[in-house]
Structures are given as structure tokens and as C-alpha cells.
Amino acid sequence: AKWVYRFGADQTEGRAEMKNLLGGKGANLAEMASLGLPVPPGFTITTEVCTYFYANARKYPAELEAEVKAGVAHIEKAVGMRFGDSENPLLVSVRSGARVSMPGMMDTVLNLGLNDDTTEGLAKKSGDRRFAYDSYRRFIQMYGNVVLGVEHHNFEEVLELHKQDRGVDLDTDLSAEDWLKIIGEYKQRIEEEIGKPFPQDPHQQLWGAIGAVFGSWDIPRAKTYRKLNNIPEEWGTAVNVQAMVFGNMGDDCATGVAFTRNPSTGTKEFYGEYLVNAQGEDVVAGIRTPQHLTLEGKKANKSTLPAMEEVMPEVFKQLDQVRSQLEKHYRDMQDIEFTVQQGKLYMLQTRNGKRTAQAALKIAVDLCNEGLIDRKTAVARVDPASLDQLLHPRLDPKAKKEVIARGLPASPGAAFGKIAFTADAAEDRAAKGEQVILVRVETSPEDIHGMHAAAGILTTRGGMTSHAAVVARGMGRPCVSGAGDLRVDEVQKTMTVRGHTIGDGDTITIDGGTGEVMLGEVPTIEPELSGDFSMLMSWADSFRKLKVRTNAETPLDARTARQFGAEGIGLCRTEHMFFDTSRIVAMRETIMAEDVEGRKKALAKLLPMQRQDFVELFQIMRGLPVTIRLLDPPLHEFLPHSKEELAEVAKASNHSVEWVTHRATLLKESNPMLGHRGCRLGITYPEIYEMQARAIFEAAAEVKKKQGETAEAEIMIPLVGIPKELSLMRAVIDKVAREVIKETGVELPYSVGTMIELPRACLLADQIAKDAAFFSFGTNDLTQTTYGLSRDDAGRFLQAYERQGIIKQDPFISLDQEGVGELVKIAAERGRKTRANLKLGICGEHGGDPASIHFCSEVGLDYVSCSPYRVPIAKLAAAQAAL
Ligand code: PEP
Ligand code: MG
Numbered sequence: 054a055k056w057v058y059r060f061g062a063d064q065t066e067g068r069a070e071m072k073n074l075l076g077g078k079g080a081n082l083a084e085m086a087s088l089g090l091p092v093p094p095g096f097t098i099t100t101e102v103c104t105y106f107y108a109n110a111r112k113y114p115a116e117l118e119a120e121v122k123a124g125v126a127h128i129e130k131a132v133g134m135r136f137g138d139s140e141n142p143l144l145v146s147v148r149s150g151a152r153v154s155m156p157g158m159m160d161t162v163l164n165l166g167l168n169d170d171t172t173e174g175l176a177k178k179s180g181d182r183r184f185a186y187d188s189y190r191r192f193i194q195m196y197g198n199v200v201l202g203v204e205h206h207n208f209e210e211v212l213e214l215h216k217q218d219r220g221v222d223l224d225t226d227l228s229a230e231d232w233l234k235i236i237g238e239y240k241q242r243i244e245e246e247i248g249k250p251f252p253q254d255p256h257q258q259l260w261g262a263i264g265a266v267f268g269s270w271d272i273p274r275a276k277t278y279r280k281l282n283n284i285p286e287e288w289g290t291a292v293n294v295q296a297m298v299f300g301n302m303g304d305d306c307a308t309g310v311a312f313t314r315n316p317s318t319g320t321k322e323f324y325g326e327y328l329v330n331a332q333g334e335d336v337v338a339g340i341r342t343p344q345h346l347t348l349e350g351k352k353a354n355k356s357t358l359p360a361m362e363e364v365m366p367e368v369f370k371q372l373d374q375v376r377s378q379l380e381k382h383y384r385d386m387q388d389i390e391f392t393v394q395q396g397k398l399y400m401l402q403t404r405n406g407k408r409t410a411q412a413a414l415k416i417a418v419d420l421c422n423e424g425l426i427d428r429k430t431a432v433a434r435v436d437p438a439s440l441d442q443l444l445h446p447r448l449d450p451k452a453k454k455e456v457i458a459r460g461l462p463a464s465p466g467a468a469f470g471k472i473a474f475t476a477d478a479a480e481d482r483a484a485k486g487e488q489v490i491l492v493r494v495e496t497s498p499e500d501i502h503g504m505h506a507a508a509g510i511l512t513t514r515g516g517m518t519s520h521a522a523v524v525a526r527g528m529g530r531p532c533v534s535g536a537g538d539l540r541v542d543e544v545q546k547t548m549t550v551r552g553h554t555i556g557d558g559d560t561i562t563i564d565g566g567t568g569e570v571m572l573g574e575v576p577t578i579e580p581e582l583s584g585d586f587s588m589l590m591s592w593a594d595s596f597r598k599l600k601v602r603t604n605a606e607t608p609l610d611a612r613t614a615r616q617f618g619a620e621g622i623g624l625c626r627t628e629h630m631f632f633d634t635s636r637i638v639a640m641r642e643t644i645m646a647e648d649v650e651g652r653k654k655a656l657a658k659l660l661p662m663q664r665q666d667f668v669e670l671f672q673i674m675r676g677l678p679v680t681i682r683l684l685d686p687p688l689h690e691f692l693p694h695s696k697e698e699l700a701e702v703a704k705a706s707n708h709s710v711e712w713v714t715h716r717a718t719l720l721k722e723s724n725p726m727l728g729h730r731g732c733r734l735g736i737t738y739p740e741i742y743e744m745q746a747r748a749i750f751e752a753a754a755e756v757k758k759k760q761g762e763t764a765e766a767e768i769m770i771p772l773v774g775i776p777k778e779l780s781l782m783r784a785v786i787d788k789v790a791r792e793v794i795k796e797t798g799v800e801l802p803y804s805v806g807t808m809i810e811l812p813r814a815c816l817l818a819d820q821i822a823k824d825a826a827f828f829s830f831g832t833n834d835l836t837q838t839t840y841g842l843s844r845d846d847a848g849r850f851l852q853a854y855e856r857q858g859i860i861k862q863d864p865f866i867s868l869d870q871e872g873v874g875e876l877v878k879i880a881a882e883r884g885r886k887t888r889a890n891l892k893l894g895i896c897g898e899h900g901g902d903p904a905s906i907h908f909c910s911e912v913g914l915d916y917v918s919c920s921p922y923r924v925p926i927a928k929l930a931a932a933q934a935a936l
Contacts, residue, residue: 056102057120060086061094061131069383074099076291078150081403088382090375090400094131095145095295096124098263100152103289106267121259124294132296137255141178142171144188144297147262149269151290154404158278159290160199160269162262163332164192164297168253179302186232188299191332193239193251196258200265203246211238259294266292298399300392301332307365307393308333311346313376314386316408317450319415323347323376325389327361333390333401346372368398379403384425385434386416410439418585421592428592429936435589437903437930441465441566443586444922445531448564449576458550460511460536461848461863462568463522465922468509468531469562469574472555474546476503483507490561492548494541495845496521498632498690499698504530509563511570513539516848517865518833518898520690524629526898526920527610531565535848539570590618590925593932599909600916601927602678604896606630606666611673614921618928621677622670623829623918624769624896627745628686630666631659641693642706644686645716649740651706656744663745667752671764675756679764680829680896680918681749682808683742683782684734685771689725692717726834726843731772731810732782739785746786750793753801766803769829774811776820783824806892810834815880822887829918830877832897832905836864839873865898868905878912894918903930910934 058066058075060083067075067083075083079097086092098121105114125143129135134143144166149159167175167189176185197203212224215235221227227235240251252258269275270290279286300308311325326343344358345351346369351360362369372391375398379387388406392399408416413435421431445466448454470488473479476499479491483506491507493500495514504510504524509531512521516535525532540549546557553572555561562575602623603614607630611622631640639662642655670679693699693713703713722728735742749766756763770782783805794801806827807814811834814821818828837844844865854860868874877895884891894916899905901919906927909917911934919927 054101054114054116055099055120056114056117057096057098057124058083059094059096059124059127060092061127062086062089062092063094063131064127067097072152073288074101074291076100076150076152076293077154077404078148078402079291079293082293082295082401084382085379085400085403088378090378091398092400093296093298094128095293096121096127097150098292098294100289100291103267103270103291104287107271107289111264111268121263121294125259128294128296134296136166136259137168137171139170139174142166142174144171144175145259145294146297147259147266148293148295149266149290150293151270151284152288153282153284155275155278155282155284158269158275159272160265162192162195162199162265164188165196165258165262166255166297167192168255168258170253171255181302182229183232184299184302186229186236187301190232190236190239193236193243196262197239197243197251199269200258200261201243201247201251203243207242207246208239211235211242263292263294266290298392298394298401299332300328300394301330302394304330305365305393305396306330307361307368308391309343309346309361310388310390311372311376312386312388312406313380314406314412314416314419316386316388316406316412319408319412319419321419322349323373324350329364333392365393365396368393368396371398375400381425384420384430386412410436410442413439414443414589415583415585418588429596431589432593432596432929432932433936435929437906437926437933440926440929441922443580443582444925445529445566446577446579447566448562449578452576454562454569454575455572456569457553457572458536458538458570460513460533460539460568460570461517461522462564462566463517463519463534464510464525464530464532465566466509466529466531467562467564467566467575467577469560469577470508471558471560472548473503473507474541474543474557476500476506478557479503480506490563492541492561493521494543495519496524498629498637499634501632502634504528509533509565511536511539511561511563513537513541514849515845516851517863518844519848520845523898523920525565526922527604527607529613529922531563533563533565533568533570536568536570537849586925590928593929594618596935597928597932598935599906599914599931601924601931602680602894602896602916602918603921603924604900604918605921606670608669608673610921611670614924615673617921617924619677619921619924620916621764622674622679622681623894623900623916625670625679625681626685627663627682628684628691630663636662637691638701638705640686641691641698641702643741644688644691644734645702645713645720646706647716649738652738652740655706656740660744660748663748664752664755667749668755671752671756671766672760674764675760675762677764678767680767680769680806680827680894681745682769682771683732683745685731686734687725687730688720688722688728692720726837726845731808732770732778733772735770735782735785736778739782742782742785743789746789747793750790750801750803751797753803754793754797754799757799757801758797766801767827768803768805769808769827770805771808771831772810772834773807773821774813774817776817776823779807779821779824808834808896809877809880811838812876815876816883818880818883819887822884822891825884825888825891827892827894828880828884830880830893830895830897830914832868832873832877832895832899833865835876835897836869836873839869839876840864867902868899868908870905870908874908874912881912881914892916901927903927903933906930907934 065086069084072080172189176182309327315324325346390402417431417434448467470490473489562571602621603619604624605611639658646652804826806825808831810831893914896918900917901923
């Protein structure tokens with residue numbers, strides 16, 4: 054095997070594509086060298102050596118020593134200096150470099166090769182003794198710490214004592230003689246600590262540093278970082294040994310970092326900072342104020358310090374050329390590091406730059422328009438999930454924030470406002486112009502008006518598919534749910550957490566994209582949809598195979614979704630249409646009636662409202678399919694609780710409060726999610742589904758008469774687990790359809806299908822498909838019933854499961870592909886066996902999750918359906934799945 058790859062002007066053996074072997078840094082150094090860019094020569098020891106090192110009790114392959122020696126000779130020849138030479142000493146840096154960047158996690162040693170002799174040589178050659186001694190003491194300190202394991206405080210103590218003796222505050226006030234003394238004391242400290250003198254032999258130093266860098270792959274912080282970022286342990290790091298160049302040898306020297314485009318806005322401008330007479334760490338450490346590269350940058354940031362463009366115009370011009378050369382070559386925005394030594398430019402690193410969502414979008418579109426990438430590449434470059442940031446207000450990244458609690462990121466966007474503890478208070482105060490955050494233990498249908506009025510919603514209980522989360526996402530309101538550390542006292546109207554007590558009317562900020570809850574007002578930035586956004590979406594549409602529909606029941610949601618390009622409604626939850634305070638009473642009357650007569654009376658009140666709802670929806674969605682799910686109310690969400698609520702129902706139904714209270718007690722279930730809901734309601738009370746079917750068909754007839762065109766109604770039966778349930782319900786619907794067609798004389802195309810939300814339905818999909826024109830996977834319930842995990846309560850302990858690695862991700866957020874997904878596959882396959890043209894879709898919350906969308910595409914579903922604000926995300930993810 055070959056263990057060492059050289060790079061430099063004379064000889065370069067690696068390429069950018071060899072990241073797995075050479076690490077990101079090594080591969081890109083080699084690539085830049087082959088492009089003829091000024092890269093200090095060096096060599097990369099491969100990641101395979103790292104693998105060998107750990108597989109063989111920290112020993113190296115036998116051939117490595119000779120290869121490293123030859124590598125050093127390659128550098129010596131290229132720069133005309135010698136390692137360990139007292140006249141003209143070569144110094145090197147030794148740096149880690151894994152396949153992907155692990156910033157600051159592993160070790161680095163600079164100025165290696167300095168000892169008592171070579172330091173004198175460096176002093177003579179540079180004509181600057183202070184510089185030479187300063188470099189030597191930095192090296193001893195770094196090597197002593199990283200390689201020899203001597204703790205930092207040892208060096209800090211020596212330095213502090215010396216400064217006190219000399220009566221100075223700053224390192225820069227120390228002279229060459231001071232540094233020389235400090236060097237002596239550093240070496241003494243090291244000998245005391247490790248019982249051996251500081252190594253003077255540069256080759257010994259080099260092997261010490263190589264071992265330390267390989268060893269740092271295994272230190273705790275690097276391991277933790279890998280775990281958090283899903284970086285496999287087996288990858289290992291490479292080691293880069295490279296000739297040192299100095300940005301701190303005088304005023305014709307400098308060092309800096311830059312992005313080839315602005316990483317926060319994406320604007321095509323050279324964006325970076327530099328420092329004159331400084332080393333790389335000084336820019337990062339923030340001790341001195343960095344200066345801007347360009348005059349424009351200087352102006353934009355109101356800096357008074359001169360720009361590089363002014364100070365070193367020639368070098369700047371060269372750097373600017375390197376910038377465009379790198380962009381053209383890599384076809385992406387680059388993040389670069391450079392050093393100027395005595396007026397000569399050196400490139401030390403390049404890599405694809407990290408960027409905000411906004412910048413990613415703009416850069417992808419611009420690069421495509423500039424002809425550097427094609428449309429497919431542009432579509433693949435933007436992370437669908439990041440679009441969330443573009444569609445909702447977000448926290449001003451410059452703002453300070455005090456996070457007091459964390460919950461689930463239930464609905465994206467950031468908002469601040471004064472706390473209201475009840476929906477009524479939220480509505481009243483919002484009506485007076487106040488910006489409020491509604492804080493509840495959990496929300497229920499009665500809170501809808503308050504949720505709508507609030508700028509954001511915070512709950513202390515409930516998961517990603519809890520009522521609050523689903524409703525907030527639909528409305529596009531930011532929501533943090535299940536912030537379990539917060540204690541809400543609804544009576545006292547206070548919220549407490551770790552020593553803070555926050556009262557009614559106090560201001561908090563929530564970030565529904567991260568789940569953070571913050572004290573006070575953190576400024577937010579409004580989203581702005583640029584032309585780039587619609588451009589990229591149109592490119593995505595041209596590649597996409599999956600259709601994207603929306604989950605919507607209100608005209609507002611439907612309109613929003615259509616603006617985002619939804620191709621129909623995939624789920625209209627009809628019970629949500631009765632959340633409104635004016636309707637919920639009639640709805641309660643319906644479910645609480647004790648006989649058909651009582652129910653029919655209540656249903657007669659609901660029919661006209663329901664019909665009007667559908668008229669509006671069909672008008673908005675005309676020409677597109679609208680899937681209407683018949684009533685599926687988990688009873689606990691609808692039963693009246695308070696005295697007022699009980700009294701209201703009593704009045705509306707002409708019963709006594711006692712009677713209503715008694716009915717409510719009778720209807721209470723121990724396991725409402727597995728209870729009298731879904732089609733079970735339709736089976737026991739067919740008149741409910743009859744009313745709904747009538748409302749749908751009458752509405753369709755009305756719209757068709759008026760407009761000549763309506764939406765295609767797809768009527769969907771929820772929670773089917775037994776084929777017979779579906780055939781019975783279908784008969785009810787067909788009968789009503791025939792009646793309405795006859796009554797109105799309008800021909801109404803419609804279809805009947807079912808939700809697939811129970812494992813049994815998946816297994817019996819072949820039989821169920823006999824009566825279903827379509828299946829829509831209700832993966833919220835299907836996840837709940839497959840795992841036997843309550844979708845409303847699981848948030849409380851699932852985080853512990855994630856922390857312990859029992860599950861990778863909350864299965865209510867991203868579809869569990871191997872479990873729940875297997876059932877989806879089975880159902881799709883068995884269903885299509887019975888009915889080849891069975892239409893398949895998904896309408897659980899997973900329909901808006903990019904990873905789940907990829908899965909849906911693989912399984913061959915026809916569409917996904919998600920909340921309105923997720924439509925663009927789903928479209929982009931669907932396009933990527935098809936690339
Ligand atoms: C589902 O169960 O996935 C679904 C879409 O229905 P709901 O969330 O209304 O139960
Ligand atoms: Mg469901």
C-alpha cells in the first residue's frame with residue numbers, strides 16, 4: 054500500500070475526489086496544488102494509516118517511516134530549506150483532516166522543527182529575534198500540551214509571573230530577551246512535569262506530533278462530535294505535514310479567511326477578513342479586530358480599518374483571481390484560508406462553505422444562471438428542511454437570547470409576545486392590538502380561537518402530533534410543544550422554570566424551529582420570498598414525480614397551500630371544521646345524543662354549515678382533487694368539561710344539565726385513541742356519515758352549477774381495520790350520492806377510499822382494496838398503533854430513548870422505515886394486487902418530512918399531503934427523490 058501522498062508545485066499525487074483516503078483538507082490541498090495555486094508543499098499521511106494504527110495497538114505500518122522521510126525530503130527540495138538545519142531551517146505544521154470537517158475537535162501542531170539551534174537560524178534568517186523566540190515559545194507550548202500532555206496552566210503561570218516581574222500587561226510588550234527567558238522556564242516546567250527534557254530532534258518531534266494527531270481521533274470531544282454528527286468511527290483522520298508560512302513576520306505579512314460569496318445572503322461578493330502581521334489563530338481568537346478584504350465590505354460594515362484591497366492591492370488582486378478560479382473549478386461557494394508572507398500569497402485551505410438557507414438558495418440559482426451548474430444540481434444543492442427558515446419569521450442571529458427551557462420544535466418560526474394563559478385572554482388581548490404567546494399545558498379544540506389570535510403557542514405537554522402541533526402547523530403559527538421543564542399554574546397564572554417565575558403579560562420568545570423558549574423579547578426577522586425561490590421551485594417541479602397535496606380544512610389554509618402550488622387536498626379533517634365556538638355545541642350535541650332522533654336533530658343544524666364549508670373549499674380547489682375524511686373525533690377531544698360547556702350543550706339540545714353531565718360521564722373512555730372514533734362512529738351512527746356525504750354532494754352540485762367546474766371529491770373513511778367496515782360505509786355514501794344526483798340533476802364524479810392507519814388494515818389491504826379507489830396512509834395513527842405508543846404522550850420519554858440511542862429519531866417526526874414503513878410497503882403491494890390503479894398517498898405528518906418523502910417515492914406512492922407551509926419543502930424533497 055501507499056501511505057503517503059505528496060503535494061506541491063513540483064509533484065502532486067492526490068485529487069479532490071480522494072477525500073476518503075486523504076481527508077477533506079489533504080484532498081483539497083492536492084487539488085489546489087494541481088491547479089497551480091500557491092500551496093506550501095507538503096504531504097498527507099492517509100486515513101488508512103489511522104485505521105491501521107487503531108487496529109494494531111497504535112503501531113504504524115512498517116513502510117511508513119521511509120515514506121515520511123521521503124515526504125520530508127520532497128518538502129526540503131521544494132522550498133530549498135532543511136529540516137533541523139541551524140542556518141536555513143524548514144519548519145512544518147502538522148494538522149488533522151478527516152473526510153468531513155470536525156472543527157477544532159482534533160489536534161494541530163505549528164512551527165514544528167524549532168529547537169535551540171534552529172531558532173537561532175530562524176532569528177538570523179528573518180533578521181527578527183523577537184519573531185523567532187516568539188515562534189519557538191508558541192511551539193513549545195503547543196507541542197508540550199498536545200503531544201506531551203502538559204496542561205496549559207503551567208505555561209500560563211510562567212508567562213503571568215514573567216509579565217508581573219516586568220510590570221507589563223500585554224504579550225506584545227515583551228522583548229526578545231523576555232521570550233528567551235520564558236523559553237528556558239517552559240522547558241524546565243516540561244521536564245519537571247514529564248521527567249524528560251523537551252525533544253530537540255526535529256524528527257522525534259515530527260513523530261510525536263503525528264502520533265498525537267492520530268491519537269486525537271479517539272479523544273472524548275472528537276468522539277462526542279462524531280456521535281452528534283453521525284460520523285462513523287471507522288473513517289479515521291489523515292495527517293497533513295506542510296511547510297510553514299508566516300503571516301507574522303512583519304507588515305508585509307498577513308493571514309485571513311474568506312468566503313467566495315457572502316455566506317449569509319448568498320450575494321456574489323468577496324467576503325472575508327484578514328489581519329496584518331498575525332498568525333491564523335489570531336484571526337479566529339478575536340483578540341484583534343479583523344479588517345475587511347474589500348472596500349465594499351469595509352463600507353458595509355462601517356469599519357475604519359483599512360481594507361486589504363487598499364493595503365496590499367497586488368496580493369489582493371491575486372487572491373481575487375484565486376477566488377474565481379476556485380469557484381469555477383469546484384462549481385460551488387468556497388471557504389478559504391490564506392497567508393501572505395513577505396508580500397507572497399499562499400493558499401492553506403479550501404472547502405465548500407457553510408451557508409444559511411437564504412444563501413444556499415441564492416447561490417444555487419445564481420451558479421445555475423452563471424452556467425456553472427445545471428438545474429438538477431441546483432435543485433440537489435438546497436436542503437428542503439432549510440426552506441422552513443425562508444417561509445417563517447426567524448430569530449435575528451445577531452440578537453442575544455436567554456434560553457430558559459426547551460420543548461419539541463412543533464411548528465417552525467419564531468415569535469415573541471406577552472403570555473396569555475387562556476385562549477379567551479389571548480383573543481381579547483390580541484384584538485386590542487397586543488402580541489401574545491398562548492401558554493397552555495396542552496391545547497384542545499376549544500383553544501382554536503386563541504391559537505389563531507396568538508403570535509405563537511407554547512405547551513408543556515404533548516408531542517409532535519399533539520393537537521397544538523398539528524393545528525399550529527396548519528395555521529403557520531410557531532409552536533413549541535411538550536416543554537416539560539416548565540410548570541404552568543393556570544389558576545395563579547404563572548409559569549415557573551429553574552428559579553424564574555413568569556407571569557401573565559410577561560414577555561417571552563419561542564422558536565418553533567428549535568424548540569427553544571427564551572425570556573424577554575428576542576428580535577425576529579420577517580421572511581421574504583425572492584424570485585430565486587419561485588425559480589428553484591419551478592425547476593423542482595420539472596423533475597418531481599410525486600404529487601404534493603395539502604392537509605387543509607379552512608379556506609385560508611386551502612388558499613395558502615394553493616399559492617404554494619399544492620395539487621389538491623389530501624386530507625380535510627372534517628371534525629376540525631367544527632372547532633369553531635359557534636359550531637362545537639352542535640357537534641357535541643351530535644355525539645352526545647342518546648338516540649337517532651336526537652342525533653338527526655343535531656345533524657340537521659350541522660348540515661347547512663358543513664355544506665357551505667365544502668362550497669368554499671371546492672371553489673378554491675376547483676379542478677383539483679379534494680380528499681374529505683368523514684368524522685373521526687377521538688371523543689376526549691370533544692366532550693364538554695366545564696360547567697359553561699355543559700350548560701351550552703344542555704340548552705342547545707333541550708336537556709337538563711344533569712342529563713348532559715351524565716351522558717358525558719357515560720361516553721368517557723379509558724383509551725379514547727383506541728376507542729369510539731373513526732369509522733366506528735359511522736358504523737354505530739350511519740346518519741352522521743349520511744349527513745356529511747349529503748353536504749359534500751350538494752356542495753359539489755352547487756359549485757358545478759355555478760362555475761361549471763368543481764373539485765373532484767374523494768370521500769375517505771378513517772380508521773378501517775376490517776374490510777366489512779369499509780363496504781358498509783361505502784354503501785351508505787353511494788346511496789346518498791344517487792339521491793343527490795337525482796335531486797339536483799347534476800352528474801357528480803366522486804370516489805370512495807380509506808385511510809390506512811391500523812396494522813390490520815395493512816395486512817388485509819388486498820381485501821380492503823375491493824371497496825377502495827384509494828388508500829391514504831395515516832401514518833400518525835399507524836405509528837401509534839404499530840409501536841403501541843401514544844402519539845399524545847410519547848414526547849415525554851422519547852427524548853430519553855433518542856439520547857440512549859434506542860431510537861434514532863422520533864418516529865412521529867420521521868417515518869420509521871423498517872417498521873411502520875414495512876407495513877406501508879405491504880399494504881401498497883397487497884392493495885395494488887387487487888386493484889392495479891389504486892391511488893396511494895400519505896397524509897400523516899410524515900408527508901412533509903424530507904426523509905419520509907424519499908421513502909414514499911421509493912415505495913411508489915402517487916402523492917404526499919402535508920400542512921400548507923410544508924408544501925414547498927415537500928416539492929423540493931420530492932424532486933430530489935426523483936433525481
Ligand atoms: C393520521 O393518523 O396519520 C392522520 C392523518 O389522521 P389524524 O392525525 O387526524 O388522526
Ligand atoms: Mg388518524
